[in-house]
Amino acid sequence: xxxxxxxxxxxxxxxxxxxxxxxxxxxxxxxxxxxxxxxxxxxxxxxxxxxxxxxxxxxxxxxxxxxxxxxxxxxxxxxxxxxxxxxxxxxxxxxxxxxxxxxxxxxxxxxxxxxxxxxxxxxxxxxxxxxxxxxxxxxxxxxxxxxxxxxxxxxxxxxxxxxxxxxxxxxxxxxxxxxxxxxxxxxxxxxxxxxxxxxxxxxxxxxxxxxxxxxxx
Amino acid sequence: xxxxxxxxxxxxxxxxxxxxxxxxxxxxxxxxxxxxxxxxxxxxxxxxxxxxxxxxxxxxxxxxxxxxxxxxxxxxxxxxxxxxxxxxxxxxxxxxxxxxxxxxxxxxxxxxxxxxxxxxxxxxxxxxxxxxxxxxxxxxxxxxxxxxxxxxxxxxxxxxxxxxxxxxxxxxxxxxxxxxxxxxxxxxxxxxxxxxxxxxxxxxxxxxxxxxxxxxxxxxxxxxxxxxxxxxxxxxxxxxxxxxxxxxxxxxxxxxxxxxxxxxxxxxxxxxxxxxxxxxxxxxxxxxxxxxxxxxxxxxxxxxxxxxxxxxxxxxxxxxxxxxxxxxxxxxxxxxxxxxxxxxxxxxxxxxxxxxxxxxxxxxxxxxxxxxxxxxxxxxxxxxxxxxxxxxxxxxxxxxxxxxxxxxxxxxxxxxxxxxxxxxxxxxxxxxxxxxxxxxxxxxxxxxxxxxxxxxxxxxxxxxxxxxxxxxxxxxxxxxxxxxxxxxxxxxxxxxxxxxxxxxxxxxxxxxxxxxxxxxxxxxxxxxxxxxxxxxxxxxxxxxxxxxxxxxxxxxxxxxxxxxxxxxxxxxxxxxxxxxxxxxxxxxxxxxxxxxxxxxxxxxxxxxxxxxxxxxxxxxxxxxxxxxxxxxxxxxxxxxxxxxxxxxxxxxxxxxxxxxxxxxxxxxxxxxxxxxxxxxxxxxxxxxxxxxxxxxxxxxxxxxxxxxxxxxxxxx
Numbered sequence: 001x002x003x004x005x006x007x008x009x010x011x012x013x014x015x016x017x018x019x020x021x022x023x024x025x026x027x028x029x030x031x032x033x034x035x036x037x038x039x040x041x042x043x044x045x046x047x048x049x050x051x052x053x054x055x056x057x058x059x060x061x062x063x064x065x066x067x068x069x070x071x072x073x074x075x076x077x078x079x080x081x082x083x084x085x086x087x088x089x090x091x092x093x094x095x096x097x098x099x100x101x102x103x104x105x106x107x108x109x110x111x112x113x114x115x116x117x118x119x120x121x122x123x124x125x126x127x128x129x130x131x132x133x134x135x136x137x138x139x140x141x142x143x144x145x146x147x148x149x150x151x152x153x154x155x156x157x158x159x160x161x162x163x164x165x166x167x168x169x170x171x172x173x174x175x176x177x178x179x180x181x182x183x184x185x186x187x188x189x190x191x192x193x194x195x196x197x198x199x200x201x202x203x204x205x206x207x208x209x210x211x212x213x214x215x216x217x
Numbered sequence: 218x219x220x221x222x223x224x225x226x227x228x229x230x231x232x233x234x235x236x237x238x239x240x241x242x243x244x245x246x247x248x249x250x251x252x253x254x255x256x257x258x259x260x261x262x263x264x265x266x267x268x269x270x271x272x273x274x275x276x277x278x279x280x281x282x283x284x285x286x287x288x289x290x291x292x293x294x295x296x297x298x299x300x301x302x303x304x305x306x307x308x309x310x311x312x313x314x315x316x317x318x319x320x321x322x323x324x325x326x327x328x329x330x331x332x333x334x335x336x337x338x339x340x341x342x343x344x345x346x347x348x349x350x351x352x353x354x355x356x357x358x359x360x361x362x363x364x365x366x367x368x369x370x371x372x373x374x375x376x377x378x379x380x381x382x383x384x385x386x387x388x389x390x391x392x393x394x395x396x397x398x399x400x401x402x403x404x405x406x407x408x409x410x411x412x413x414x415x416x417x418x419x420x421x422x423x424x425x426x427x428x429x430x431x432x433x434x435x436x437x438x439x440x441x442x443x444x445x446x447x448x449x450x451x452x453x454x455x456x457x458x459x460x461x462x463x464x465x466x467x468x469x470x471x472x473x474x475x476x477x478x479x480x481x482x483x484x485x486x487x488x489x490x491x492x493x494x495x496x497x498x499x500x501x502x503x504x505x506x507x508x509x510x511x512x513x514x515x516x517x518x519x520x521x522x523x524x525x526x527x528x529x530x531x532x533x534x535x536x537x538x539x540x541x542x543x544x545x546x547x548x549x550x551x552x553x554x555x556x557x558x559x560x561x562x563x564x565x566x567x568x569x570x571x572x573x574x575x576x577x578x579x580x581x582x583x584x585x586x587x588x589x590x591x592x593x594x595x596x597x598x599x600x601x602x603x604x605x606x607x608x609x610x611x612x613x614x615x616x617x618x619x620x621x622x623x624x625x626x627x628x629x630x631x632x633x634x635x636x637x638x639x640x641x642x643x644x645x646x647x648x649x650x651x652x653x654x655x656x657x658x659x660x661x662x663x664x665x666x667x668x669x670x671x672x673x674x675x676x677x678x679x680x681x682x683x684x685x686x687x688x689x690x691x692x693x694x695x696x697x698x699x700x701x702x703x704x705x706x707x708x709x710x711x712x713x714x715x716x717x718x719x720x721x722x723x724x725x726x727x728x729x730x731x732x733x734x735x736x737x738x739x740x741x742x743x744x745x746x747x748x749x750x751x752x753x754x755x756x757x758x759x760x761x762x763x764x765x766x767x768x769x770x771x772x773x774x775x776x777x778x779x780x781x782x783x784x785x786x787x788x789x790x791x792x793x794x795x796x797x798x799x800x801x802x803x804x805x806x807x808x809x810x811x812x813x814x815x816x817x818x819x820x821x822x823x824x825x826x827x828x829x830x831x832x833x834x835x836x837x838x839x840x841x842x843x844x845x846x847x848x849x850x851x852x853x854x855x856x857x858x859x860x861x862x863x864x865x866x867x868x869x870x871x872x873x874x875x876x877x878x879x880x881x882x883x884x885x886x887x888x889x890x891x892x893x894x895x896x897x898x899x900x901x902x903x904x905x906x907x908x909x910x911x912x913x914x915x916x917x918x919x920x921x922x923x924x925x926x927x928x929x930x931x932x933x
Contacts, residue, residue, distance in 0.1 A: 022876035028825035029872035155930025156777035163769035193602030
């Protein structure tokens, strides 16, 4: 056993899609932390929520905030199913704590949104990890969120009427902004602290940063 | 039986690091031998111990290792589960909510037979004095244990694994003196009973006398006792700076200790000491004005108060506070407010040098100069979170000092610090005191108190009927029948009963369903009051959906709006009422045993749930840190973004530690896990499912025959 086992960046490209324990705990805790952040968001958003019914689209603008756990977990952990897992963990935790969206129903919402966010990365065989794919994932999660609401609670309103269209547009934008750009910003922010050095995703960011510093020097 | 540990020319380098964390270490420990490694820090002790436990050095971590570590000739990575690891921080080693579930976890992961696990658990909990004899039920919530008890719980769970090797990473560093001896004794008993080889890293050499057979010195050897009195003050203390008058402190109206009356002076260091749980940190936060006093008052001197209308720090705004009082949190990561080291220092200088606020260039120049003074110049462009432990501590203390407060409070400054940082901190505090600052520190570190010749203020723990058992009784559901259902049944019947209603949007089916659901819930024993308590947010949601439909439906149809609102209630009420009070552990067991979901994913999620209260505490610390750093006046949304980032950083850190702890207990190995808790279903569960299907079918049937069926509303 007197061998050296260097693992360099090039060796890491043949990476495994198998989940390590640290992948599972990090994805699960991102779900847990997200439910805490959702709760904070609800506090910040609470005062204006009463206006929802009167201003079409207002509800959509903010919707994306509740979608970020799925893409974030996936771009950090880079394992198939991470988006669904994190979002479902967040949803189950929320339903056990009790929230205003109806207990177990949160589980279904979470599942639908997680699948939507996941599908985008599945389509590129979990090989592309950049801002634009993340924004696309957030947008598709937004689409799912909109579709779910109109399929369940808002059947009485024409989904293709002005209110539905307005909400669709705002929810898509909101998904792109909060579950896309914001998620990417969070990912870079977390990676820069060195907290993700156990992950290829984190090393990518840090290697670039140190490379840039060295070039400057 | 004990195993031989052989470390041969072993080196390890973390990913993205040029320097080796451990270089060319060779060490042999014979089977059954009991060895103490001394030397406080600086030789990569945690790295080595994790490698011996087989939880560091696998290829996909991106690190690099050389040489070998073997346990009886098996490479350590393949011997995972044979080595039990006890870490410094007791809290981080709690994985599940209850005492028993933590104790059995390692045995379950190793696939030990169920009866055997139960026998071993009983024995182990008895050995570490966490049994009925000591008033602790196996169902006690682990969060209600003291630090020393929590550490002993970690020892018990290691014992259940019957390890060949037990390794301990400064197991007593976090404990008050009373807790230390119990933990040392428990480790000695564990090693004796299991016959395991024992390898302890600790600087508290005396505590291990008579237990270890061999001592090995590694790294820097510093005898802190040599510094006693060396940095004591040469003059009497100055005038009063801060006073506590009959001060009662605690959380949620519950005082932690007896009311306190004392004075703190300028030119003085006061050390607040006392056993774990006496509320030392809470007291320090209350003195700093970051927590309200439960009773009594905290007053600053008139000199410090200056022109402010109130002498109570808790009445001041963030800026007034930051100019006068600074607080350094125990975890430096709670304290950071920018993403560079330079930014941290600039933020501190903005408080002490308001005139520099407009001159960015001058501010940066001054900040660089101050960083150089604290030997942090090279790190100025780095992210503060990415610094080493010692650098983080130095940076947070340096920033607090450079804000030029009149009063400085510091929580456990020397905790986990290497000798160099320790000495630097002693000098920093001595200088600050000699310049006239009132310094107050919470600490367990006797050598630190002696070196500074600090005044000691001992906080006694409040003696009260320690009856945590009351709080630990499980409240599964107000309905005795529901409490008897399998949690999975509760989870899915709540969903099932509402879901089919999606098919038709009409008042008839929604009302029939809601009526039937209410009758059933009342019959199950939920009082109307309880129902209202659980469902009021849904009432608001239902009212909101009524409004939305009546405004935006093409015909503004009040019937459709009513149907929507009633249906929202019918779908959400049972889903909320039935899940309230489900024990997450029971639900996880049911997911694994009844749905056959992957136990790795389910139990990692369950362990993640336990971090929620800790993350809430983190969030509170982050807010307090912003307040004390004079930054607590920002827009709600910016605050939300920075909160989100800070919480996620801490969450990732906590989950990385969690994965280490879980792996050290054999979690994730390719072994069929044993299930100690058994998830049961009975005929009652099938009846519940039948009822959950019958109610929506009945409602839709009534709607169909009364001709009011309205397929999917306007959707198709």
